[in-house]
Amino acid sequence: MSEACRRWRDIDTSAGSGLRPSYRRVIWIAAWLAFVAAMCTVPARGEESAAPAMSPAWEAALRPLERLPVQDTGYVRSAHTYARTRLRGITGRNGLGELNAVQSLIWLVSHPAAAAREPLIRVTHPELGSLLGGRRTSLETYRDGRVRERIVAALRADEKLLKPINELETRAAMFEHLEAEMAFVPRAGEWLSPVDAAGRDDLSSEERELVELWAALKRAVAEDNPTAGGELARELAARAPRLAEARGLALPRLEADWFYHTHEPFRKSSLFYLVGALGFGAAFLLGRRWVYWSSLALMGGGLAEQVLGVGLRWIVAGRAPLSNMYESFTFATAGMILLALVFEWIYRTRLAGLGGTILGFAFMVIAHNVAIFDSQIRPLMPALQSSWLTYHVVTIMLSYSAFALSFFVALVYLAKEALGGDGSVRLALRKLPSLQALDLFNYRIIAVGFPLLTLGIVTGAIWAATAWGRPWAFDPKETWSAITWLIYAIYLHVRYMAGWRGRRAAVLALVGFAAVLFTYLGVNYLLPGLHSYAA
């Protein structure tokens, strides 16, 4: 540990050890725990109240239906997951108003006429929004001939509207096929939706019973009879898995899928990070040891949630969850928190904890609110079906985690320097490690990230040679990862040989992280190539 780090820690430790037990501390802890508990128990619901409504008894009545197995995009999922995924796709939310996902789904398919009139379909493009009367439109409006003409005219005037129109069309089609794609009737080798089954004359009696139970459930919902609806939902949810097992269709991951989507570990982790970041901020300013340890515990709690999330996704998908942007991003966040904990364990700077929790919270918010991060679990395309995927993505993402932390430390360095440096009289700046300690800490983080990045590039090259016979093909992603590697190599060399320290080294660390961001995000969307599937 450097002189500066140690001295700074000693000051804080002495401040913490001097605190006597008091009521004030008990109140602090109680308030803290209450806040954390409140944050963790907030369920993810729809944001606004819409017209669709069901009597409260339906929530309990339809609960058994949440575990109904549904075949969807290559996996057998729970009806809860199916409903949530489709509703998010159509509306951008997990439910309609006060209704949960399954309630919303059953309401929509039981009230087709009313559902078509509801402004539920999300419109993201402002110009289309002005044509369709707002940020949401109804299926009826969207399918109206005059509206279609206006959309076609707008498309003729501006070809760039093609993509948002296609997205809108996908949402509308998803809405229209909500029931037609809900394949829960198991047959030998395939699953049928009630709509598919209606057109078949070769159904067995058990299959026909499932279809009739579904139809009766829809009628019960339409007639608002939760007692009968509850019975039907229980019956349907009990019979479908039995029939699937009789047909030899295994359902091993259904419970994990249901738990993953109801518990939402990644969203929960963001709350831990938020509170942890506030805690580390307080630990800086107040110098209380117990605040510091509580914040570390919160960071550990967030990491535990992330590990749980990764584990559940692994079980549900039957593969390492590292195959798309959402999965790699959440893994990188978990890796960053782990590295921050390790750095805290070794150096006790509090800066790693503060940076880790702030970035962890930011990353999780981005992962759940930016459209490019699709959280749906999808099957793995053939090119990615290799154990090298795990080695390559794990090492690359861990290196990115280290560089993200280094980015934060470099920012803190530059901010502190700009605001007066070590001689500043401001309390917040005085509590930060010295500029020298920040510079050294940044170097240590990069010294961890650089070998990991090298290993990641090497494993990627070996994988490419295994899959395509060429370790290097000058694909833009490969080239940009090499450029990132070059920038950090320059950082290390100028630091050793030219004595670059302080501001210049911090700026170079920022440039390096900009290259990381471009390699990770920019290349996928701006420079298509072999790695474009990673999106």
Added chain:
Amino acid sequence: MEMKEPDAMAAKVQHHRPPEPGLLDWLSSLKLGLVLLTLVGIASIAATLIDPLPKAQQLVYFTWWYKVLLLLLAVNIACATWRTVTRRVLPLRRLRPMRQKEYYRTAPLRTDIAFHGTAEAVAQAFGRRRFRVAREGEFGHARRGYLSRWGAPVSHVGFVMVLAGGFLSPFFMIDGYVRLAEGQATDTVHLRGEKGGTLALDYQVRVEDFELTYFPQTEMPASFVSTVSILEGGRTVKTGPVEVNRSLKHGGLKFHQTGYGEQPSLARHAVELTHPRQAPAGIQFELSPGQVRAVPGLPGYEIALHAHAPPHWVLSGATGPVAEGAIGGVSGPVTIRAERFEPDFVIGPNRQVGSRSAELRNPALEVSLIEGETAAIRRWLFGKPEMRAMSHGGGGPFDLELAEVRGEGESRRFVLRALAPDTGVEVDRAELALGESATLGEQAAAETPVEDATDWRLEIVGRAPAYTTDLSVTRNPLIPFIYLGCGLMLLGLVLAFFVKQRDVWFHVDAARGRLWVVAAYRHPHGELDRVVRSVVEGLREPEAIPGGAPAGEPEVARAATA
């Protein structure tokens, strides 16, 4: 690039051996290294903005100047590594006890304690903690983690090996492809990259089967696998699956699955044969154009789907044909004009089309489909069997193929085939020279379809697509060399960043009863590390100082981390 060491020993050695000016100095300089790294970075960034990749390869990655940059970088790193090893690694291998007493009182990282033991005891104490120790009288030098010094040179050597491997690979590697339909075989590999051309194999590669599976209720491919056989002298010597991430090796070459496409003319049709009495429920089976096969479930009957126009089928019994009828439709004729011919077709860096050579390696004819008096669509038709699938589709009533190239030079003539798109049956063929026009399918369109006078009916009820599979064929004998370079790079980084080198000099001042210890580290260090502290603490003995204050506290001077 040469690495400077912050510690005192390095400075001392450097003082005695000033770097000799000259070419080696320039080649191993940091400035040159940084300039080269920056130039390579800028050129690479610019190249990633060029689309498509072959164009970027042509304009940047495969150019002489980019290669010179990489070569200079490799030379720079190699020279710097040589200097580092000869000046800063090997010379420092010997332990040198520091005999200047003043050094122990002024060094940045130092401590001293009350000690009445011998220098030998101090050496043993360090030795127990896995330090290598040398002692000269009351002075000693202990070192642990010397391997760390090898970190930078080893990783640099690894990087140079990777660069050298990449640089030399084009001279030794084979990088080509074959495109084959199910059942097709070839002994010719088309080479990619700057060289182009073909490679003749002394064996044949045959695709026995291609299997494409999808994830349930999706259009997402779950896997695509080619079953590939190697034939030597007509005898199958090896058969195995080839899929992404799973290659087949033979004769030093590796066959990798890279892609696939449909081959309409080879499609198998799922047909249903019905007869009110003999097959009332219908008999379903697969039938390809040109195929004659037994009818399953009807002993003594066989059916043929004729491969020439007009598309029709014939059902034969023991006594001869019993029924025949039309299948699939033929739409109107098409007039085409031969526009341009390339004997060895290639798409250049700017997407311009040309020939690599004058030989008929990849013959391609550009034709216009003429509507009225204007050329409506222009298409390239390919002569190589594995390239013909690329000619199909793209408008017009038929799938067109370049069947044959006759003659040479200006007297060259081209034989074209027109295939019915739904059955793959040959509808017509024509021979023409460049600039000439021909109408294809005129007769077939005018012909009266074969009428079935019996109660037998044959209908196409489905289509089992035939696929072409794209296999990448590679060999690079330098791959193990490149992997070794990668391994050395990683080993070097681990040594450099995760092995801690500690150099400790000690002086036992028996007259004053004190032990003086000075430490130096390869990486910036603010204070004595835990291991050195624990050795020193283990040697500490109580001592009394007049005044009664506890004595023996080490005077630890912590240095700036510079």
